[in-house]
Amino acid sequence: MKTGNMILVSNRLPTTVEMGPRGPVLKPSSGGLVTALRPVFKARKGYWIGWPGEGPGEEVEKLVAGSSDSACQLIPVMLTPGDLRGFYTGFSNEIVWPLFHDLQARCNFDPTYWKAYVSVNRKFADVTARVADHDSVVWVHDYHLMLLGEFLRGQGIRSRMGFFLHIPFPPVDIFEKLPWRTQILRALFRFDVIGFQTTRDQRNFLSCVRRFLPDVSLQRHDGETRATSGGQVTLIRSFPIGIDFDEFNTHAQQPEIAARVAEIRDDMRGRQIIIGVDRLDYTKGLPERLRAFQHLFTTYKHLRRQVSLVQIVVPSRENIPKYRELKLETEMLISQINGQFGDPGWMPIHYIHRSVQRPELIALYGAADIALVTPIKDGMNLVSKEFCASQVDERGVLILSEFAGSAEQLNHGAVLVNPYDFGAVADALNLAFCMDSDERTQRMRKLRRRVRNANVFRWCDDFCSYLENAYGRSARAA
Ligand code: ADQ
Numbered sequence: 001m002k003t004g005n006m007i008l009v010s011n012r013l014p015t016t017v018e019m020g021p022r023g024p025v026l027k028p029s030s031g032g033l034v035t036a037l038r039p040v041f042k043a044r045k046g047y048w049i050g051w052p053g054e055g056p057g058e059e060v061e062k063l064v065a066g067s068s069d070s071a072c073q074l075i076p077v078m079l080t081p082g083d084l085r086g087f088y089t090g091f092s093n094e095i096v097w098p099l100f101h102d103l104q105a106r107c108n109f110d111p112t113y114w115k116a117y118v119s120v121n122r123k124f125a126d127v128t129a130r131v132a133d134h135d136s137v138v139w140v141h142d143y144h145l146m147l148l149g150e151f152l153r154g155q156g157i158r159s160r161m162g163f164f165l166h167i168p169f170p171p172v173d174i175f176e177k178l179p180w181r182t183q184i185l186r187a188l189f190r191f192d193v194i195g196f197q198t199t200r201d202q203r204n205f206l207s208c209v210r211r212f213l214p215d216v217s218l219q220r221h222d223g224e225t226r227a228t229s230g231g232q233v234t235l236i237r238s239f240p241i242g243i244d245f246d247e248f249n250t251h252a253q254q255p256e257i258a259a260r261v262a263e264i265r266d267d268m269r270g271r272q273i274i275i276g277v278d279r280l281d282y283t284k285g286l287p288e289r290l291r292a293f294q295h296l297f298t299t300y301k302h303l304r305r306q307v308s309l310v311q312i313v314v315p316s317r318e319n320i321p322k323y324r325e326l327k328l329e330t331e332m333l334i335s336q337i338n339g340q341f342g343d344p345g346w347m348p349i350h351y352i353h354r355s356v357q358r359p360e361l362i363a364l365y366g367a368a369d370i371a372l373v374t375p376i377k378d379g380m381n382l383v384s385k386e387f388c389a390s391q392v393d394e395r396g397v398l399i400l401s402e403f404a405g406s407a408e409q410l411n412h413g414a415v416l417v418n419p420y421d422f423g424a425v426a427d428a429l430n431l432a433f434c435m436d437s438d439e440r441t442q443r444m445r446k447l448r449r450r451v452r453n454a455n456v457f458r459w460c461d462d463f464c465s466y467l468e469n470a471y472g473r474s475a476r477a478a
Contacts (some may be wrong), residue, residue, distance in 0.1 A: 004135045005045040006072075006161075008037060011088070011144040013048060013064065013074050017055035024055045024208045026063050029367055030160070033141075036244065036456040038071045040464055046072030047131050049124065051079050070258050075214075077127045079120060086116020089320060095178070096143045100167050100284045101377040104177050106322060114180055118147065118471040125151035129235040132157050137468060140191070142166045147183075149190035162467040164239065167379040168405065169201040175208045176312075182212050189216065189229045192470040195239040195403040195463055197222075197379045203237045235470055240409055241380050244457040248389035249452075251362045259361035268367075271346075272433055274309045275368035277361065277383045278375075279316040282326050285376040285401065286313070290333040290349075292374070292425035297341050298346070299423070300430045305346045307433060309372070310364060312352045327353075365390035370397045372434045373404060380405040384414070388451045394444040397432035399425070409454060413447035 014034040017024050028034075038101055040046070052064045057078055064076040079087070090113035098106035125148055132138055132152065136159040140148050149161050171195045175181055185208060188194055196202045209216050216229040225236040251257055264387060265273070278284040297304050313330070317323045334349050341348045356364070365371070371387040381404040386411075388398060400414040409415055 001359045005047060005131065005133075005137075006040055006043075007047045007049065007128060007132055007136050007138045008141070009049045009138065009145060009148060010141040011050060011092070012036075013050040013052050015052060015064070015067075015074065015075065017053040017060050017063070019055070024059050026067050026144050036460040039457065040460060041071040047075055048072050049075045049077060049127055049131075050217060052076045058160075061375065075127060075131065077124050079123070083116060083123070084119050087120035089317075091117035092144045093317060093320060096146075096304045097167070099174060099178060100143060101172050102168075102170055102174055103282070104174055105378075106282070109177075109179055117294050121145060122148035122151050125155060127352075128133045128152060129155045129157055131158050134158050136160075137464070138162070139164070140468065142262070147187045149205045149258060150187035153190045160193075160467055161468055162195065162463065162470075163188060163191040164195040164463060165201065165379070166197065166241070168377055169196055169200075169205045169208075170174070171204050172207040172211050173206070173270060174213070181208070182344070183205075185209060185213055185478045189213075189227065189232070191234060193463075194234060194236045195466075196236075197240055199238050199239065200408070201379075201405070202236060205236065207298055235466070237466065238443045239459055239466075240405065240454060241382075242451065242457075242459050243382055243385045243389060243458070245385075245389045245448075245452045245455045248362055248365075248386055249448075251359065251364050252390045256266070257363050260360070261366045264363060264367040268308060271305070271448055272307045272369040273367055274307055274370045274372050274429070275364055275387070276309060276311040276372050277356075277364075277386075278311075279315055280323065280327055280330070280336065282311045282322065283375055283377055286311075286326070286330050286418050287333055288376060288422070289372060289374045289425070290330065290337060292422040292429075293349070293372075293420075294337050294340070295422040296426040296429050297337075299426050303430065303433060304341060304348075305343075307370075307429075308348060309348060310350045310368070312354070312361075312364070315353065361386070362390045365396075366392065366395055372399050372425075372428065372429070373427060373455070374399070374401045374417065374425060375404050376401070376419050378404040378406075384410060385451045388413075388444065388447040389408055391444050391448065394441045394448070395437060396444060397430055397435055397440055398443075399428045399446060409450055410447055413443040413445075413450070 014029045016027050018027055052060050061076050061078055064074050065075055094108040138159050138161040140163045215226050219226045227234045293309055334351050337348050365387045373384045384400050384406045398414040400416055401419045402416050417425050417428045
């Protein structure tokens with residue numbers, strides 16, 4: 001029986017493969033997306049389709065197929081090393097990722113990458129088509145799988161299909177550099193719903209459609225756009241993703257975490273703690289942030305010895321040369337700043353280069369006086385929201401880049417900055433340092449209210465019910 005199932009498709013399955021003493025073992029991941037999707041899978045039979053991660057192919061495939069996640073059945077899409085090079089490292093991360101973050105100079109428009117992208121999207125379509133039927137709801141995630149709707153429709157699949165883009169959508173002057181711009185836009189119109197993080201992304205996308213697909217008619221109404229193309233309807237709207245607020249908020253109030261917060265603060269000997277938490281990615285604006293921090297101690301000399309930055313960086317995409325260069329640049333800047341300003345009793349920057357466990361992360365968020373979240377562009381940025389949810393005593397200040405998607409929701413309580421303006425970031429740090437406790441509380445209260453309300457469960461509910469009710473379906477089924 002396949003009726004009415006929910007099929008989620010993403011590049012990665014919500015698991016990782018680890019090598020144990022007796023061969024590969026499967027570890028479930030516990031990200032916000034997985035938590036948010038559990039209730040959806042409770043209501044209906046569910047499948048999650050994706051690549052399971054590196055490991056010995058056949059063994060991993062058997063392991064995943066035989067695993068029973070309590071919420072849904074996992075279905076692996078097996079990819080060869082060649083697929084991963086061309087599709088994942090190549091097209092997804094050397095073309096779409098930089099281009100969609102407005103960094104066209106970092107793109108490598110190698111035509112072989114496109115071939116791999118097409119072929120892997122087809123592989124995903126073949127696997128999805130095996131479990132999809134007319135009553136299924138298919139929810140495709142992110143920039144790796146923009147062609148999936150087209151290939152599924154090509155196989156005669158008429159179920160409701162939605163696509164959500166987790167990263168930004170670039171302005172038309174940047175998107176137009178993409179050699180495959182028309183094919184990608186056309187393919188997206190085979191979905192019934194296209195969701196973006198922010199209204200800015202939605203606007204950019206619509207400008208691109210007007211420029212490159214003049215035959216598509218667009219009607220705007222109340223925040224959503226109804227696009228008609230060849231008699232088929234696609235609805236376009238923004239659905240800003242949230243976090244599991246309660247998870248952070250509840251953990252932050254537990255005595256062990258409170259004790260750890262006190263310990264961290266103690267270790268810092270009364271200095272204000274500035275926290276930065278990022279994947280090591282050039283979009284997160286790390287070198288820019290460090291230069292602004294350096295500028296701070298030259299402009300605001302009184303802040304020397306009064307503040308320390310705790311910068312936590314999780315390694316990412318280490319097989320891509322640009323990411324290795326970024327690691328070197330970041331570490332060089334950190335040692336330069338520590339060498340230039342530090343002394344035996346004070347380290348300006350504490351650098352942690354590894355993944356930190358959730359309880360420790362919440363304690364660090366809770367102990368911080370200031371969060372410095374300055375991506376040069378970000379679809380949403382969950383760190384800005386996690387910081388607010390962990391600030392149970394409401395005294396932290398959030399300094400947030402104007403170019404993070406979350407700035408659209410958090411602009412009332414955060415101090416917004418242009419991350420390229422080192423002077424302005426240094427000014428914001430000084431402002432936050434000097435901010436009195438009433439203003440801090442007032443701002444943080446607003447932020448927490450917003451993050452609590454627009455949580456990940458609401459996001460998931462909004463998208464799923466919108467997709468299920470999408471009237472595009474009747475046009476397609478005709
Ligand atoms: P990411 O680019 O991965 O996500 P982000 O939204 O900041 O960016 O999420 C990063 C996650 O990794 C956070 O949950 C954070 O806690 C965690 N993390 C970072 N450093 C860590 C460390 N050292 N140890 C442990 N955990 C760490 C993409 C888009 C974003 C969008 C999300 C969700 O690029 O714009 O917000 O998807 O849609």
